[in-house]
Amino acid sequence: MRNLIRTELFKIFRQRKTFYAIAAVFVLEAFIMVSAYYQGKEFLDVFLDNLRESFEFQGNLLNGNLIIYLVLNAFWFHIPLILMIVVSGFLTSEYKDRTVxxxxxxxxxxRQFILSKYIAALVFTAFILIVLILSTFAFSYLLFGKGDLVVFLDGLSFFDSAEALERLLLAFxxxxxxxxxxxxxxITLGVLFQEATxxxxxxxxxxxGTTLxxxxxxxxxxxxxxxxxxxxxxWQYVFFAEIPYGVIVKKNAVLIVYTLVFGVLGMRVFEKRDIT
Structure with missing residues (x-):
């Protein structure tokens, strides 16, 4: 089993699609940062215009912490889309090449074969997230510096730079x-439908559908x-004024159960299907 997982990881990091995924992450980050650089100040001025009568804002609110928060919003659709396209190909490409x-x-x-696919997919996902986190924090702070984070979520909340860093890491x-x-x-969809497109x-x-x-x-x-x-x-709950840890733990526990259900479903279908 261990050798199978090593083989899967070796194949993943020798494939061009892996580097395409990394490139897509960097392109997404670059797009967000360039947009923020040229239009971020105007957006903040419009967003905070009505609040300036009641609050006095000091310092630069268009800073690295805000950029990192904007990258986190890619968790809605863009990062999952990259992952789903690349990860599903780990199996569908082998159906096409008859490697299976x-x-x-x-x-x-x-069971060993398909389990190694799931484990390799999780390792690859962790790798992409690490690349995303390291590059986002590095480039955001390098280009925009540090500062307080303003978030309009369950009301308007302000976090100083130190607290913002802690909450951003927790959100990731x-x-x-x-x-x-x-x-x-x-991977489960790859098992069910086999053909890449x-x-x-x-x-x-x-x-x-999930996003809607x-x-x-x-x-x-x-x-x-x-x-x-x-x-x-x-991850959005992390930016409430008071973090509802109980809600986060319960929802993530249920989501882990769904993850296991989808994984078991894919494994059972693969084991029962005649591959030849």
């Missing part, structure tokens, strides 16, 4: 559970806790 059949002709069980940590969920779903389309529709449903408001607290599209925004 060649591997299973050896002394490798179906909390949001990583959502990224692992999407990575697991990607179809899997990409279904993955995009899954992500779009997330914006709906349900009166039932039980639905908000148990319906997985309502669980993918947990």
């Amino acid at each position: 059949e060649a591997v299973l002709l050896q002394t490798v069980s179906k 940590l909390v949001g990583s559970i959502t990224m692992f969920f999407y990575a697991t779903v990607s 179809i899997t990409w389309i279904i993955a995009a529709l899954f992500l779009i 449903v997330l914006r709906l408001e349900f009166d039932s607290d039980l639905v908000n806790l148990l319906f997985f599209p309502k669980l993918t925004d947990n």
Whole structure:
């Protein structure tokens, strides 16, 4: 099993799509930073114009902490989309090349093979998140400096530079559970649909549907806790004035259960399917 995982990771980091994913992360960051550099001040002026009558703002609010927060907003759609397209290809490309059949002709069980795919997908996702975090913090602070963070979420909140750093790091940590969920779903979709183009389309529709449903408001607290599209925004709670740790833990626990459910579903389907 250990050798299978090593082999999967070796293949992943030898594929061009891996570097395309890294490049896409850098392009996304660059787009956000360039947009903020040229239009960020105007946006902040409009956003805070009505508040200047009641508050006195000092210092530069267009700083690295705000840029990092804007990058975090890519967790809604852009980062998951990159992950789902690349990760699903870990399996669909092997269906296309008939590598799956060649591997299973050896002394490798179906369960070991597909489990190694899921584990490799999670490791790859962690790698992309580490690249995202390190590059975002480095470039944001280098280009925009540090400063207080202003967030309009559950009311207007201000965090000094030190507290902003802690909350941003916690937000990335909390949001990583959502990224692992999407990575697991990607492999499962690859198992179900096998063909790359179809899997990409279904993955995009899954992500779009999840994002749209997330914006709906349900009166039932039980639905908000148990319906997985309502669980993918947990990182936002980190920027409430008082962080609701209990809500974050409960929602992430349920999301982990959904991740395991999708993983088990993909493994069961793969084990029962005739590959030849």
